[in-house]
Amino acid sequence: MERRQFLKLGAVASGMFAVGGVIASGRRAGAQSGAIPSVDRLVLTNVVDNIYDIFAKGGKLDTITVQRAAFARAGDTLLAEHGLAYHLESLRGSERREILLDFALTELNVTHNYRALKIDPGRADALILSHGHVDHYGALAPLVDKGAIKSGLTLYAGGEDTFCRRVVTTPAGQTEMGQLDAPGLEARGLKVVLAKQPTVVGGHAVTTGQIDRLTDFEKPPAAGRLVVGPMDSACSAPHFGTTQVVAKPGELVFDNFQGEHATVYHVKDRGLVVITSCGHAGVINSVRQAQKATGVQKVHAIVGGFHLAPASDEIVDKTVQAFKAIDPDYVIPEHCTGLNTIMAVHREMPKKLVMPSTGTRVIFGA
Template sequence: MIPRRRLLQGSAAAAAFACTGFPAGAATPRIEAPEVDSLSIQVVTDGNHDVFISGAQVPGVRIERVRGFRGAQERRVLRSEWGLSLWMASTRGAETKRLLLDFGWTGETLNNNLELLGLDPASLDALVASHGHLDHFGGLEGFLEKHRARMKSDLRLYLGGEDAFCQRVSPAGNGAFASFGRLDRSMLAAARVTPVLSEEPLVIEGHAFTTGIIPRVSQERVLPNTSVVFGQQDGGGCDVSKYAEHHFTPAELAGTPVPDQHLHEHATCYNLKGRGLVIVTSCGHAGILNTMSQARAVTGVKKIHALVGGFHLAPAPQDYLDRIMAELKRQDIDHVFPMHCSGPNFLEAAKREMPQALVLCTTGSRFAFGA
């Protein structure tokens, strides 16, 4: 476990930490990232559905767009909302594994889109939650209510750490806060879903892997978002006793909301045979450069085939965005798929600075790699 103060503090110890991504004297956790032969990622929920978006011709990637529906479904449409949910299917030899990464804001939208896209939850091998924000786990309860009975009995939900269960709040004015949701552990237990928490990298179902906790080694910082309330309230929340080495302050232990550093947020990745890493950031609060650095460090694979998901650059000041874009251009990345919180500012910058790598995304789009 990485002490949280070592992760964030600006001290001499943190300087040693920044060189390696882990505290001085500690080795970077390594995993043997399994190679997959092919991977498809379908956007089940995102912020918009553009029926006119181009299919695009991208070397090494087959892109499918959803225009509309016919027959019994012709009066129905894909719904879009603030949130993200991705259906990911990978093959390794004769074996196929399917994961659902994040669940959008509401179960109504998630369930509607899964049905229209012809995606059967009964075929899922595991679930993954990237972090404890309502726009990423909000649809989980409604999804499980509708589909759990038909899914595998030993269903697992992979999470990056205990503080995924913390209460999140957002400013409501005059020093007050409004709830931004809390992932309910008792709901998971009632649905017979087993949480798998790991701050270290972890292989999922023999195909994918998580980055584990993402060290802050670049110029990036966590841009404004929610505050977090550590500890347990009303029978829920996160158990700080499981994080003795994280050194919570008295104010945090007393339940004072503090700016959320997303220590538990992880990325979900694949090692695509002959192509390199496909890194899915979901929201990327820890920074997309930091996330790429961690994925490389834990696998030893340097080539990045695709960077996919939310990059949380929508609230970025222009000078900050320019610096991140300049560094991103220096990376060896074939394709960039910005979604969700990446922001129109990032899209404009990418069109200008990385047009050969940029792929536009919309609800319903499917991207097939290595096929």
């Protein structure tokens, strides 16, 4: 199947709310008034992250429990890398769902960590990919090839650009960030859905759909570029965002991460757990989008890569002030967040900070 045709078939229609990839009746406002699921409990495991700290502090906090994986034996120790992979297990009554969100950079590391953490990716009910950077999708196709992830599952992506070639340009040169092959995934038996609008996944989770850019201080990374694909393909310039860009195939255009989406759970009696993965669209924009998508204002936790490592002190400060205005119960910075922001959160809201480490399990809810 041609890439363009494939992507068209998988798209969730604009302006509609979708449940499990099937378009449900009603507009988004209708979904906000009752279609959003809540869960009794969410166990979020950070399977692969940038750091692994066996001394990271765990234990019971006010309304969450943080479990650390401090393996002491060689062979059991976890492997960290510049990448991100989550396992999300939720309960509503006796109904259990397991979702894999992002798939790290290397199959070796994520496979090792699944085993060490006693997670069976073969039990997953659905897959979500936050955006099209290789440090988030690197192990996806290899895991399906090895039979570790069941074929036949639905993979929720946020837009056509998830499957376009990306690079990072700096004065030192150009770094490839990969191109995920959508028809190749479908050939492996996965069904790819472009969840451009808020979409319920597995009956328990919600992807936010594409993220409105509301703040004036959150900008996509200055060095991110998309490589324009063949004319009339899904990676031709008009698909790269709301602004029409005139560019020829092979040229680089600024990457605004149009198709990035966040994942959110509504945990009963707690509020939203918002997971930003890489946060190129801005962590505050992502939280606002999650609130809009669910109709729930209370934010229990903000989790993920906030991509502020390269940010100026001013932007970090504005982000942390916005965190304080949102007033989540917990902030769990990971992956590309950066020490600058972790230190600022620690300074401004120390009791809400949970330090990152590969293998961390956070239990939300009852």
